[in-house]
Amino acid sequence: MDSNCVDSFLSLDLNSDPSMQINELLPRLGTDFTDPGRDISAKEEADGLEAELTRVSKENEKLNMMLDVMYGGLQSLQSQVIDLMGKTSSETGSNASKKRKDEGNDNRNVINGNISYTNHMECSSSEDSCKKQCSLSKKVSNIQIRTNPSDTALVVKDGYQWRKYGQKVTRDNPSPRAYFKCSFAPACPVKKKVQRSAKDRSILIATYEGEHIHPHPAQTDAPSGSSHGGARGPLIPVRLMDPTPKLDLNQLGLGQDADMHSGLNHTAPEFHRCLVEQMAASLAKDPGFTTTLAAAISGRIHRPPSAENLLERM
DNA sequence: CGCATTTGACCAGCGC
């Protein structure tokens, strides 16, 4: 198998539509194997590989369809969550001193045990005034990230540039809480608090406040990664100690930039496209996936990972 | 030398 083909495949620009790129790769692979110097068996092998790649391409289309289904389910779940949050807020009423207490509550949903998010407006007044203030107050969102418990670093690599300005040990949690400000843009008001969960020290809880006034560095910065700022980690997807690929929910608009209450347009094609790109990037950055894919292309295995298996990897 | 991080001090909000 021509290693250049594998290299060219693995170095595909993930910012483009992955299915389109696979389709573009197929004729490229075909020309490689029509070399007149090859014998008949080589051509048969090439035909087999082309058929294999066609099947992979179809599976990629199948994945996109499954993504549509998953996306529909996501929207349904989000609407249910919004309904539930509305009900619970009306049931529990308001509490002026809830702000501090709420920070210790587990009002977050764990998604596959890797990353979860919660998004809400910071409200501390009565229900009526809360609705008014919600449109004025800053956004607050939480995400949970599972990391190696032995890793004591309070770093959440979300692609943004953060400057640490403080650290405190809070009363209800022995783990210190780190305070960060967004340093990508001088006037960016976004702040982030990172603290390990008191119950499970392998879980990092990041609380974001405010909205970025600049685009995500991944969209504006060339991936040189040579400048200062240790907080600038791998841009997308977020990959920490857990070997399974993860989606960068923030990048998807589900993190601090998401606002379930303000009706973020999750049906927008940009969002859908971003979702597809994130999943493709996650797959491509998964060493297991790339290895398996390379093996499939090189014909070392007869059955490529099915769409279901690929989803299980995520 | 410039930048980020660390860490003790200070301030503000809240409960009693």
Next chain:
DNA sequence: GCGCTGGTCAAATGCG
């Protein structure tokens, strides 16, 4: 009013 707590500031320190 006082004490507790979380959040922020800023000087000191470390690192490339």
